[in-house]
Amino acid sequence: xxxxxxxxxxxxLFAIGMVLIVGSLLAFTASSLKPTITENQRxxxxxxxxxxxGVNDNDESSATFISTDKVAGEFSKYITKQLVIENGNASxxxxxxxxxxxxxxxxxxxxxxxxxPLFVGEKDGETYYIAPIRGKGLWDAIWAYIxxxxxxxxxxxxxxxxxxxxxxxxxxxxxxxxxDFIGEHLLGPSxxxxxxxxxxxxxxxxxxxxxxxxxxAIAGATITGDGVTAMIRSDLKxxxxxxxxxxx
Amino acid sequence: xxxxxxxxxxxITDPLADNNPITIQVLGICSxxxxxxxxxxxxxxxxxxxxxxxxxNVVISLMRNIIPSKIRIIxxxxxxxxLVIIVDQVLKAYAYELSKTLSVFVGLIxxxxxxxxxxxxxxxxxxxxxxxxxxxxxxxxYGLILIIVGFFRELLGSGTLLGFKVLGDPIEKTGLYALGYxxxxxxxxxxxxxxxxxxxxxxxxxRNKALIED
Numbered sequence: 480x481x482x483x484x485x486x487x488x489x490x491x492l493f494a495i496g497m498v499l500i501v502g503s504l505l506a507f508t509a510s511s512l513k514p515t516i517t518e519n520q521r522x523x524x525x526x527x528x529x530x531x532x533g534v535n536d537n538d539e540s541s542a543t544f545i546s547t548d549k550v551a552g553e554f555s556k557y558i559t560k561q562l563v564i565e566n567g568n569a570s571x572x573x574x575x576x577x578x579x580x581x582x583x584x585x586x587x588x589x590x591x592x593x594x595x596p597l598f599v600g601e602k603d604g605e606t607y608y609i610a611p612i613r614g615k616g617l618w619d620a621i622w623a624y625i626x627x628x629x630x631x632x633x634x635x636x637x638x639x640x641x642x643x644x645x646x647x648x649x650x651x652x653x654x655x656x657x658x659d660f661i662g663e664h665l666l667g668p669s670x671x672x673x674x675x676x677x678x679x680x681x682x683x684x685x686x687x688x689x690x691x692x693x694x695x696a697i698a699g700a701t702i703t704g705d706g707v708t709a710m711i712r713s714d715l716k717x718x719x720x721x722x723x724x725x726x727x
Numbered sequence: 728x729x730x731x732x733x734x735x736x737x738x739i740t741d742p743l744a745d746n747n748p749i750t751i752q753v754l755g756i757c758s759x760x761x762x763x764x765x766x767x768x769x770x771x772x773x774x775x776x777x778x779x780x781x782x783x784n785v786v787i788s789l790m791r792n793i794i795p796s797k798i799r800i801i802x803x804x805x806x807x808x809x810l811v812i813i814v815d816q817v818l819k820a821y822a823y824e825l826s827k828t829l830s831v832f833v834g835l836i837x838x839x840x841x842x843x844x845x846x847x848x849x850x851x852x853x854x855x856x857x858x859x860x861x862x863x864x865x866x867x868x869y870g871l872i873l874i875i876v877g878f879f880r881e882l883l884g885s886g887t888l889l890g891f892k893v894l895g896d897p898i899e900k901t902g903l904y905a906l907g908y909x910x911x912x913x914x915x916x917x918x919x920x921x922x923x924x925x926x927x928x929x930x931x932x933x934r935n936k937a938l939i940e941d
Contacts, residue, residue: 484794516820647764
């Protein structure tokens with residue numbers, strides 16, 4: 480005797496029912512949680528920017544953001560100016576941190592003008608210029624917030640990723656990797672843009688030489704490291720003209 | 728034995744040793760290779776799978792009499808994917824930090840063959856409570872191997888455990904490194920996880936000859 484659940488009509492009805500139920504369940508969850516999630520992501524951006532300029536709750540070895548209930552206040556306290564650079568002209572825009580770097584990159588590919596956000600922060604009398612950059616790792620997107628001084632020397636960096644391998648590429652968001660960037664020069668001795676290469680076997684594992692435009696790579700994470708190199712080279716290069724105007 | 732009968736208890740204890748999903752059934756190898764480079768990732772993955780497999784097994788078991796057999800694999804996949812995505816969304820809204828730690832595991836959990844394997848082999852034919860125990864047991868057996876592999880790979884590959892430098896500092900040359908010890912970079916690469924799993928299988932089978940097939 481044929482089982483009731485083996486019938487084609489039952490199978491099709493079950494499939495339709497399942498799709499409707501699961502689909503609406505997911506849609507309901509996604510839309511009802513969306514405002515909270517967007518708010519979390521907005522605060523995370525502010526935390527990232529502040530982290531890069533050294534406003535964070537780091538202890539000796541771990542990377543910790545300032546808490547979410549403090550972030551709005553600290554952001555308006557430390558970030559003095561938010562700039563959007565378009566065709567070489569910088570204008571102030573206090574929503575610049577909401578600019579989606581990914582969308583801007585797509586626009587640039589389509590031949591449109593890419594808007595470059597840049598955040599200016601003041602802390603202990605020092606001025607920081609924080610630029611968001613984005614690139615590709617091994618599996619998915621990687622991105623970073625790099626804090627620079629007016630000579631394009633890195634003052635702080637925060638890296639993050641969407642889906643790099645835990646224990647390998649995912650370690651770009653560990654302190655030992657991010658802290659290596661502090662003090663590194665983006666420009667060569669003659670003032671031309673060199674970027675920072677994530678280098679294997681660079682004979683400088685303690686990273687004492689800050690002007691070699693290199694940091695030590697993570698073992699087993701070559702492609703993620705190359706992604707970091709490429710992202711710094713292509714995205715931070717776009718900011719060079721602006722930094723030249725600071726010198727004049 | 729009150730809540731858990733002797734037969735039910737075996738559902739939990741068997742997968743820990745003599746019917747271990749990784750070393751005996753050879754399921755879930757892909758994630759065991761991918762994420763065991765450090766101990767913390769292994770633990771996170773073990774806990775996530777424990778959660779998903781425990782709940783998923785119950786859901787599938789409750790639905791076992793109404794699932795059409797022709798599309799049962801698709802139904803299982805939909806159940807596990809929906810479960811994982813809903814949990815991920817809820818975490819994103821209410822435990823954002825935690826969700827960022829887990830986000831990379833989401834894809835790996837859905838495709839973990841242990842989950843599909845237990846749905847197919849156990850939950851479709853058993854009652855919810857037994858299915859729950861079976862899910863917990865298999866996830867624990869899986870997690871146990873993951874943690875063992877993660878322990879050795881992090882210790883020998885990076886000289887750390889959960890990020891703590893237990894063997895000294897390789898760059899400053901303190902501790903064991905002062906004696907000329909070097910980290911084995913090979914341990915960080917996936918093939919070495921396979922070799923560690925192989926060694927565990929070897930030890931397990933040499934202790935229990937009944938597991939050796941002809």
